[in-house]
Amino acid sequence: MRLHKHLWFCALAGLLCGAQPVSAAPWVRGYVVATYEYAFRYGGRAGFTRGSEIEPGVDCPHGSTVHFANEDETRRALARQKWRSRQEIDWITKPPGLGQARAPVLTRFFIWNRAVSYRGYRRGIETYVNPFAAEDPGQPQVVSRIGDGFNLDGKIGTRDFVSPDGEKGIDNALYRAWGCDAPWRGNGNATLDLRANDKMQEGLYTMVIRISGNQDPMNDDNATVEIGYSPDKIVKDARGNVAPDYSYRILEPAEYTRLKARIRNGVVQTEQVAQMHAPRIAWFYDQTGDADFHQGRIRLKIADDGSAAGLLGGYRDWRDLYVENAFAQDGGQQGIREHEDHVALYYALKRNADGMYDPRTRRYQGISTAYRITAMPAYVVDPDKPMDIPLLAGEVDRKAAFEAIRAATIKAVTTRVPQDVPPGTTEAAVPTLERVIVDLPSKDYFLKTLDRPRYPEEKAANDTSNRRAANDGKSLALAGKP
């Protein structure tokens, strides 16, 4: 129905266009975002393979991160805690009797998860909520000089990147800090890029862009760009691609920004605004929300086929970025599976922060970023009546747990006073490890030795944790029903 309505509108607009000079006609173009990724530039050779490893390249000469990728890496991470005994490190690394467990891979995974979640200067401090309390394990950083993004501060600094088309002064410190992390590095096939895009396209959230003006869609000095959230799920075609020309509503109460823009030969450049709101990159519902860009701007290139591609950029609070990634599931799980170490990432983000200076703390709270998007043509329309971003009823408790751990983490890294893990999360594999480890002969040692969060509301936490652990799918049979 909506499609028909807007086809009618377009036909009418076409008639109007025919009656007036093209250069003075009001015009509107809409887009639904099809892919949305951090603008990290892969520096390896395309098509190179070495036993399915991602190649070291000019971006990351030592290759992608390998945190917790094997027993040696995990042992190295655990050995930094002086309070651990040799036996503890040995047993965690190679749990005795593992071969007798029904699911040895899963059992070791959750032992490691719990162990790496406690790497503080003393026992009992959960690491991912309190990364400052752990020793910096070191983060391989991008060393390439070429990077995508914007010159956000108007300066050309010694640490700035040069864009592929030669623009100097590109600020994308997030790329430097994070671009070598394994799940984000690849030549179009980085794990979490693929996953986040897939979930967006499956309906987790929808981002739309509407561009309008009064001159020519390809050349307009006084255009307007709107970016925001749509409650309408992305429509895909029979081949699984994002289908063009469907209608999407754009909501204005949140995750929405209107920017002035100038268009030259199909290249849309917006003004830089103090705050630019848009949906976040997410692959779980609890991560979804507002990406609050400071000094934000957008650049898009309109292609002949009607699609668009370009960049969003601005400074983002690096603590938000840390939380959004670390607690997608839980820090240990994200780390071991994806070979990211969020302690290393915490220090790298802090070290590379280059914006949003806070005179009170005398620190930079922001880090320059760029996000890469591709978009398909669509009809972007206002809702019939104002509406809020809808909540997903089945995920409300999970979202609440995410916000609680976000608050605890930001308080911890701001005050540097260790905070407890709020209930309702799966941090430190609670209570999944207890369920998985039942048939391991050495289980008593691990349950006695390894720290874990303790909750007064243990039951409530368990209920939610079961759902989240099972949601990950690693432990359906062991962590809950069935």
Next chain:
Amino acid sequence: MLDRRFLLRGSCQGALAVMGLPFLDCLLDSKGKALAASGRPLPTRFSTYFYGLGLTKQLWVPKTAGKDYEVTEQLKPLQPLRAKINVFSGLRVAVDNNPNYQHWSGVGASATGISPTKMSQFDSKTIDQQVADVVSRGARFKSVAASCAGDARQSYSSLGGANTLPAEVSPLSLYTRLFGPGFQDPSKGDWKPDPQVMLQQSVLSVVADDRKRAMQELGASDRSRMDQYFTSVREAELQMQAELQRPEIEAKVAIPAAPEEMACNNALPNLRKVTPLMSRLAALAMATDQTRVFHMSVSEPGSQIFIPGDSLGYHQSTHEEPIDPLLGYQPRVANYNVYNMELFLSYLQELDAIPEGDGTLLDHCLVYAFTDVAFAKIHALDGIPMLTAGSANGRMKTGYHINGDGSPVSRVGLTAQKAMDISLESWGSGSMETKSPFTELLV
């Protein structure tokens, strides 16, 4: 011809009493086969089969659709039974406004046609139970579930909600349930109704009188609960009733001795030993009409199958193994995909090894195989593969590759139920509600 079912039942002081009959010659045909005597067609059996972690699209999906499709690398293991299998690709699960439960939404949707609203729970009876409601009357067990990996919770057969039907966890436990106490070989001449079952059934019938009284005194919600409870009781009654009659079978089978206790877990070498054994027992159970509906699983969603010495195993590999830039897929994961197909073949081969009527047991079955995801690395729900096997007593064409072109998985479920001769207009809900079976497969 006498109706044995009628003659075996009677009443005693208001309670149902069941009496055995001598094994009369007039009940048998010249070969001694009750089914031939009754002239009723062979029952169509239904089986679901679950395996975890999807496929590698580039290696699994045939390039062309139809009957002459070229067998792909990952489908090669199924080549021996290609003519009896249908391959479905390009199917989709739509979660609508429900949470996208990684590894679960695909299971729930494939098994019920409904995007699940709760983790690890089904929003209706699973397809095997929906079919069992129609086809299982008269069988000793309404349905049976088995987990080759040895975990009773690895069952994707459910009455809805959290009412999962637990799986038998070893060949021995499956054997004991099927052919242990209470089992009488229907192919033997000394078959007679079990007096204990007769007694139990009489007791249940007495309870039935009381339940009518109790129901009248209950409120609506309690009545509904009691209804649910007594439905189970009724099913138990029917099962007992079935046990008091010699199953009518056509297959030429011999029940083997009980298997030894053996290790049942996620280790691939064990699965390679256990799966054929469990499959053989499943086949015997269906051939001897102990059950007409069987659910088999070889793993949980997010399969924990591993090869000893591989520290990552299947599931962890799907996440950790990079996509080979040249190949475009994950080589180690691709191997595990193939192991899944090999295990599936071992199930089908056991069904196909039992001669029955003018074909094999598999020809009189419809096997409905499903998984949790498409591309496991990202938990994709787009491009989910499915398989069916067997021609459902000639009601389903086989040997085809069907490209779903983004159709909901529920189309396969609807097609399967149509082939099982179940009367329904549509299946599934929300975006997955469909009235369009793959008609090209239905005879």
